[in-house]
Amino acid sequence: xxxLLQYTLDLFGASPLKGSDAGPAGSAGEAPPAGPITFMHxxxxxxVRCGDACIGYALExxxxxxxxxxxxxxxxxxxxxxxxxxxxxxxxxLEKSRWVLRKLSETRERHERLExxxxxxxxxxxxxxxxxxxMLQLAYGTRRSRPATQYLPVGAGAGDDAAxxxxxxxxxxxxxxxxAGVQRWLIGQARTHFAQRLDHFAPLLGVHWRKLTLSSAAxxxxxxxxxxxxxxxxxxxxxxxxxxxYVVAHELAHLRVMNHxxxxxxxxxxxxxxxxxxxxxxxxxxxxxx
Numbered sequence: 001x002x003x004l005l006q007y008t009l010d011l012f013g014a015s016p017l018k019g020s021d022a023g024p025a026g027s028a029g030e031a032p033p034a035g036p037i038t039f040m041h042x043x044x045x046x047x048v049r050c051g052d053a054c055i056g057y058a059l060e061x062x063x064x065x066x067x068x069x070x071x072x073x074x075x076x077x078x079x080x081x082x083x084x085x086x087x088x089x090x091x092x093x094l095e096k097s098r099w100v101l102r103k104l105s106e107t108r109e110r111h112e113r114l115e116x117x118x119x120x121x122x123x124x125x126x127x128x129x130x131x132x133x134x135m136l137q138l139a140y141g142t143r144r145s146r147p148a149t150q151y152l153p154v155g156a157g158a159g160d161d162a163a164x165x166x167x168x169x170x171x172x173x174x175x176x177x178x179x180a181g182v183q184r185w186l187i188g189q190a191r192t193h194f195a196q197r198l199d200h201f202a203p204l205l206g207v208h209w210r211k212l213t214l215s216s217a218a219x220x221x222x223x224x225x226x227x228x229x230x231x232x233x234x235x236x237x238x239x240x241x242x243x244x245x246y247v248v249a250h251e252l253a254h255l256r257v258m259n260h261x262x263x264x265x266x267x268x269x270x271x272x273x274x275x276x277x278x279x280x281x282x283x284x285x286x287x288x289x290x
């Protein structure tokens with residue numbers, strides 16, 4: 001991919017499958033059980049039953065030597081060599097079923113937590129900005145084509161417990177327009193904040209970043225390419241500055257070491273000594289649904 005050795009930082013922190021973790025015996029290709037324990041990938045072409053659970057997985061064929069497993073937001077994807085039979089693929093899923101079911105359950109629980117964080121866009125709603133609560137105050141009646149915003153930190157016209165974001169909107173504005181106005185402001189703040197932190201850490205690490213792109217990926221906090229391009233999830237702006245700094249330093253460190261070897265983590269530690277604690281904290285963080 002061009003100078004594109006690209007490394008990514010997972011939002012969900014899923015680790016690659018290692019070793020064997022055999023699960024309960026099951027049967028392949030049967031109808032899903034009547035109970036609620038069903039994990040069905042939207043593009044599932046195969047399914048296996050593991051005890052009381054049914055796993056529907058998306059199967060991809062390719063030029064590879066072994067069967068690989070990926071659990072993502074949609075469910076289980078299995079990548080298999082072209083010469084492996086369907087029965088062998090099903091058997092491999094059953095062999096790894098304990099690991100697969102654990103990861104599928106964790107992903108579903110996280111999705112449910114994220115759905116609980118979905119914001120009801122209205123006057124007075126609160127959400128996190130740089131790790132602290134921010135209250136939305138709507139001002140109706142404006143004739144502006146684009147909503148105007150004003151940020152007031154705690155003690156500067158806002159309340160004692162939360163900063164204030166004033167958003168001017170037409171009186172006819174609906175929840176989707178309110179959310180879009182707030183998102184536009186947050187993305188602008190994210191671009192400014194991320195660029196400042198990139199400029200802070202880059203000379204400390206002895207690297208040069210070339211381009212910043214903001215993403216809205218569902219499963220990635222950020223990525224870096226060998227050509228100096230940095231991609232960061234704009235939703236990081238909801239998190240505390242220390243967590244943002246860890247992600248920024250992590251991606252810049254890849255411009256020196258394009259892998260996750262001990263040498264890479266030494267580079268990260270040189271500018272973020274508590275990176276391991278921040279990494280664990282980041283895996284437990286949830287940001288609002290949009």
